[in-house]
Amino acid sequence: MSARRKKKKKTAKTGSTVGSPSVQQRSGTVRAAVTPNQSVSVAPAVKNETRPKKDSQTAQPKKLDRSRVRAIFLDGLLLNNPVLTLMLGLCSALAVTTTLLNAIGMGIATTLVLVISNVAASFLQKRISGSLRLFVHIAVIAVLVMGVDLLMQALTPGLSKSLGIFVPLIAVNGIILARAEAFASGNALGAAAWDGVSMGVGYTVVLCIMGTIRELLGAGTLLGHSVFGSGFQPVLYLALPCGGFFTLACLAALAQHLKRRLGGKRE
Secondary structure, three states, rough: HHHHHHHHHHHHHHHHHHOOHHHHHHHHHHHHHHHHOOOOOOOOOOOOOOOOOOOOHHHHHOOHHHHHHHHHHHHHHHHHOOOOOOOOOOHHHHHHOOHHHHHHHHHHHHHHHHHHHHHHHOOOOOOHHHHHHHHHHHHHHHHHHHHHHHHHHHHHHHHHHHHHHHHHHHHHOOOHHHHHHHHHHHOOOHHHHHHHHHHHHHHHHHHHHHHHHHHHHHHHOOOOEEOOOOOOOOOHHOOHHHHHHHHHHHHHHHHHHHHHHHHHOOO
């Protein structure tokens, strides 16, 4: 009898443990945790990954090799000529090209300002914030133009008087600020200086061609000296402002033709 009572007690204990609500709740939670229908939020494993660092070589501007020197010079001379293609600096290009001497003087002054402003813009690109960059460039260009104007008044007073107000107006010439913002601010000093030279040469060449045509055919002289003699009848139309527009239009059409031929050869 005692053995039977012990067996009954054991079965009662096991039944009570199985049927107890605490055990059922625990088993329910365990089952709920492993059911496939329930979405379980699992924290992703955190990997000790470091962000890829930018290569210092890619962040630096490109070096000025031979191919880039040729490309920059051709870009300023023909492909993106500031006067014939970009149509910048037209005011001075039309006003001072009545004589070749005025064209040479304006071209040299503009080239000098272009080179120095490009170098300054490249030097200051990482030293000033983006919001102040435009104002700093304008201030630098204004100071440079004042210096060039004073230099021309001291060295070539006759040429400075002939050019008049157009020398100070170099400060608002679109070529200067455009190249400082578009090219010099993102390139090294050498490339920025060479871009200023190429754009200045392209600008000067166009002015000299216009000045030669308008002085030679409009007045019969070149650099103040008579070329065709006293019997020549000058084309006064070319000496007028409308003649400047006509000459510029012909040169722009010629430049577009040369660009198309050059592009066809490259293809």
